[in-house]
Amino acid sequence: MKRKNRERINHSIVYAVLIVTGFLINLPIISMMGTALKEPSQALMDTNLLTWPPNFRNFSDIFSHTTFGRSIFNSAFVSVTVTVLCMFIASLAGYAISRFKGRVFSWYLTLLLVLQMFPGVLLLIPLFVIFKGLGLINTLFSVILSYLTLNLPFSIWMLKGFFDTIPTELDEAATIDGCGPFSTYYRIILPISLPGLSSVAIFTFLNSWNEYLLASIFLRKESIRTITVGLQQFVQQFSSQWGQLMSASTLATIPTLIFLIVAQKYLIEGLTAGSVKG
Amino acid sequence: MRSGYSRNNAIGYFFILPSVLLILAISIYPLLNGFALSGMKYNLLSPGERHFVGLQNFSDILFTDGEFYGVLVYSFVYTIAVVALSYVLGLALALLLNIGIRARGLFRAFILVPWVVPPVIAAVNWSWVLNDQVGIVNLFLQRSGIIHGAILFLGNASVAQITVILTSVWKSFPFMMVVLLAGLQGIPKELYEAAYIDGADTRQSFWYITMPMLKGVTSVCTTLMFIWTFNNFENIYLLTQGGPSRATFVLPILTYFTAFFRSEIGYASAISVIMLVVLLTLSLNYLRIFKSRR
Amino acid sequence: MKKLSLAMILIFTATISASLFAAPKELTYWEMIWGPADSYTKTVNMLVDKYNATHPDVVVKVQMTPWDNFYNTFLTAVTSGAAPDISTGATPQPVQYAKMGEMLDLTSIIDQWKKEKNPILGEFPAGSLEFVNYKGLQAGLPWNLDPRQIVYRKDIFDKAGITKMPTTWSEFLDVCRKIKSKTDTIPFVFAAADQMGMQNMIYLMLSNGVGITDTNLTPTFTDKRVVEALQFVNTLLKENLIPQGTVGYKGSDADKVFYSGKAAMYLGGTPQQLYDMPDMYKVCGIMPALKGPSAKDVHILVWENSIMAYKQSKYPEESKAFIKWWLENNLQLWTEGKAGPLPVRKSFYKDSYFTSDWIKNEIGLKVIPYATSNVWPATGLYPAFSQIEGENILAIAMQDVLGGKTNYADIVKKVNDMVVKAMKQ
Structure with a gap:
């Protein structure tokens, strides 16, 4: 009491x-x-x-006079695609690095760290050259591929960290039960790693949602603009339409808020197999 | 350490293959390109005149550049402060949100909002709320009699150096919080129950259970945050452009100015390579210390 | 592998384009955002559609380009061989890219106008074509003028009992003092932290009869007239005639202070915000030009912006033809698009749009006649200006003084050295 x-x-x-x-x-x-x-x-x-x-005048103005609604859709499409792909590819790699020994894996891990260390502004021109070569400038693939690749290193690092805390006894038990490596990863490890996965997913999603620099350079057509680029239509060289700009950014934050409310639930779920730990 | 399937690395290679392919296709070339440019005198405005100069850029930066070291020092102060503060704040909030209170989902989402706002918009609104004439923070502090004159958050060189640290923490702590919250979820409840039975109080179980169990997550998230903060351009640039009078100038801004406004992309790449070497040395040693203590 | 598939893609596209023999020539036009989101883009598209309809062999595609980070957008695209065919852009852009060898020479357009005896040639202000001529290459053609001026609140002036407009700095200071003692508003506000800091510094320098360099491009920042400008700023600060936090103000902060009604005067660009604020629109006016203590003539900073075409274009003749048509037919960018800067062409000012709106009317009368370029007394843009502007070098002097420093000799020397270094590169 x-x-x-x-x-x-x-x-x-x-x-x-x-x-x-x-x-x-x-x-x-x-x-x-x-x-x-x-x-x-x-x-x-x-x-x-x-x-x-x-x-609500600002909001109705935006919807009736601009294509900002389209930008929100584009951003959602890009961010969801990147997040789903990134979770899959990064968790596979993170799991492998956590479970397999060998110099290749530790070198790879260091390489991933190095990739984070070069300032993004200097990557612009070479990245542009690559995507121009692939013919992907002015398509959403350019940002999807670059966000995916840019988010991979830290996602792999974080997920490797989370997988390390899961005891290997679980893997061994699964192997004895006849699971191959992939089904061990998919059936046993992934479900109990939901908190870690969701924290990385949240981060990847928001990184993609908020990215401006690459988007502004790769996406030059109105129909494929993402929100960060779309917002800039309210900014003139030395004056801005503050009311509409703020309304547009408010609109841009609402879908992410909903995403956050949903996603954070998984931060605390999925630990059913926790009893094996310790 | 980990036994796993050590005898069958082929499967492991297969698992990392998709990420390796993507990184080879997209990340490696820009990185190598950066290294190559660091050995060149290359001005974007006169692309025809580029030529190889060996280590000249590096010796210029390290021995004759009047700007580099001053900027390096503030960059370190700024980065260390941001990482430490965002870790403490992130951990504190993660602990609070890990308690079984009602509506914690809502609180969690609410506290993550800083992350959701486009950085450009966040910067404009920060400078509005911190304004000395119309900003809500100064108005509130003055009306409630806490201060007399307005605080010049961005209008005084040393205060601005602190303000940009705080606004960067604002941008960084949600990452810490989310990751640490996930880490806290991974600590088995049995450990706390056992400690409780042994008579440990809250403080003791925090220092002897929570912190050691978070070590792995902590080492990764502080390392990553250090690298990101050290390399972050927009957090400061959007708020102060490196001012007033270049008081909040950091290395990424110097690199940006050098690469684009001065068009000296070779020299800028050399600065970046130095940053990379510094970061790599620091983070590998840092991670090694963490590992050995485990 | 990659090379092989690339080659295959190339062959594929080549076959396709060969089979569509009479395909129209596609031109990409990067247009900056010069006006409000709801009206400007629409008008640009409308004009381009009109062009496409009358020129069936060409399709011009507009891509609206954000100002944020535009410097990189252009530099990255041009460096990687993906430049647009045509673009507008910031003032220094034509000459910056002409230096890189990336600009098409537009002299032939001028020649054509001469041949046609087109009256448009007489509409370009004196020196405006020369301004964007880099070593004999016409790197751009001017189309808009972006003026800097002081907007003032008539109602606050009335309240403070000010009847005569100031014409010199010292009269201006007296006006400020009067406003400070008679009303509870901040007399004057401007930005110093972002690019506006550099612009306002040049504004003051020109107003005192001194530029960044002399006619031979030797930097003149150590001139005593620059020091006078800094002393003027110091007086404003010391006597509390501007907010104490000014040094940290970006354009958005100065906007907020002025348009919230807290200040009586605002130094900045065309006050586009007033169009959304009917009450404020009624009580504001444009202040006539001010003269500093050492100025012989009146000079007001006006940025001249150009339209340009790139050498990478596959269709240089078509690009030039579009530019020519565009300059002849773009009046609606103002009358319908509500562009912020003012037109270069004098005849446009006769349109009722410019006479019925006091903002553009007064700027046309009080500012444009005294228009002085950002590089005055030099006659043409020089490539180093891009760096001086981008790095916001001149703003450092302003920021030092606004931060309370008064060792003017050191300040101007430090900044002059930076300008000298930039000019060398």
Whole structure:
């Protein structure tokens, strides 16, 4: 009884801390949404964070006059494709590096680390040359392939780290039960690695969703623009349509918020086989 | 260490094959290209005049460049601060969100939002909320009597150096939090129960169970974050462009300026190669220390 | 493997294109975002469609190009052999790419106009063609002028009892002081952290009769007139006539302070935001040009922007033909597209669009006649300007002073050295 009471008090402290941090962390986002929901003429005029009642003029303007809706679809398509492919390829590799011994694997792991270390801005021109050679400039494949490849190294690293914490006894038991390496990986290891997989998936998805540099260079046609590039149509050289810009970015964040709410659930599920551990 | 299928590496090679192919096709050439350019005098504006100069770029950077070392020092201070702070914040929030409270899913999503916002938009809104005249932070602090004059978050060189660290932490901690939360999920509950029976208090079980169990995840996520932060261009550039008076200038901005505005892509590649060597030495040693302590 | 498949793809495409013998020639046109999202793109597309309809042998495809990171977008594409056929772009672009040997010479368009006795030739302001002529190669043709000016709030001026517009820096300071003592608004706001910092520095320098270099391209940043400009900034800061945080202001911050009504005057580009703010639109005006203490004439910074064609184009003649048509027929970019910068062509100003809107009307009357280029007193763009602009070198001087430093001699020397270094490359 006493323990329960103490827990309740502790929990209310936890809530308070979470709410305050949550608010502080979200200040710029509240500022963004606040601006989006102001009447267009008030976007800059009004210095309050939020205004009541909200005004949706900016949003209707965006949908009726621009192709931003299309950009949201493109981004979703790119990010989902990249995430699914990346999870599959990276978990295979991460599993192999975690389970197989040999110099090739450790060298590969170091190479993956090195690949992260070269500043992205210098990769632009050579990447462009490659994709031009492949005839993929101005197609969504160019960004899908580059995001996939750019996200692989860290995904493999992270997943290898998570697989390392799963005891090899599990693999051995599966082998005795007659599972081959692939079905051990697929049937036994993957299901109990959901928290790790989902954390990497979240990261890959958001990296792809927010990427601007490559997208702005590879995707020059209006019909294939992703959201980060689409947002730029509201930015003129030395002035911007702040109200519409903020509304468009608010629109861009909503699908990701939904994705986050769904994806984070898997962060804590899937550990049914945890009893073997330790 | 790991036994697994060590006798049958062929299957392992097969498993890493898809990733190897992609990386060979897309990542290796740009990297090798960067190395090759670092030995050249190559100005993008006069592509016809490029020629091989050996190690000249490197000796110029290390011995005659007046800009390099100052920028290197702030780059390190900035990177270490960002990694440490985002780790602490990420871990604290992961621990809180690992407690069985209600609506934690919602909280988790809510706290991850910084990640969702396009960086350009985040930067504009940060400078609005931190503005000295109309920014909500200064208005709040002044109205509640905590401060008198406005804090010049981006208008004072040394304060700006701290502000960009904080906004970068804001961008980085969600990664730490998510990864550490996944790590926490992997710690068997039995360990805590056993410790509880042995009379260990919360603090003890944190230091003797949680932290050691998180070691693997910690080493990977801090290493990666160090590399990313050290190489990150936009976090600072979008907010201050390296100013005021170049107080927040870091190596990626120097590389960017050198490569594109000065068009000296050879020299810029050499700076990047030096960055790579520094990062590689540091991270391999760091990871080795972690491993040996395990 | 890869080479083989590439070769196969090439053969394949070659066969296909050979079989479609009369396929129209495709031109890619990278147009920058010069106006609001809802009207500008639409107008550009409408004009291009019109061109395509009247020229069946050619198909021009427009790709709207974001300003964010445009420098890289162009440089990467051009360096990798994937340049567009035609583009607009930032002021220094034609000469930067002419230096790389990537620009088509547009002299033939001018010659054609001469042959046609086209009145359009008389509409280019004096020196505007020379401005984008690099060593005899006409690297671009100017089409818009992007002015910098001070926008002021008439209502606040009334409240402060200001009846006479300032014409010199010291009168301007008095106006600021009056606003500060009589009202609770910030007298003056501008940006210093981003590229606007460099632009505002050049604005002040020109207004005091000094440029970045002299006519022989020798940097003149150590000139006493530059120091005077910095002292002027220092006075503004010391007397609290500008926000103390100005050094950290990007364009977006200065926008926020001015358009929220907290400030009385704003130095920047065309105040496009006012079109979305009917109440504010009514109470603002354009301030006449200011003269610094050492200026002989009035100079206002106006950026001249060009349209250009690339050597990589497979159809140079068609590209030039499009540019010629475009310059003859693009009035609607303003009247319907609501472009921010003003037209180069004088006859356009007679359109009712320019006379009915006070913003463009007043800029046309008070600013454009004193238009001075960013490289004045030099007559043509030089390639190093791209670096000076990109690295925001001049803004460093402004930022030093706004950060409280007053050792002007050291500051101007430091920045002058950086300019000298840039000019050498």
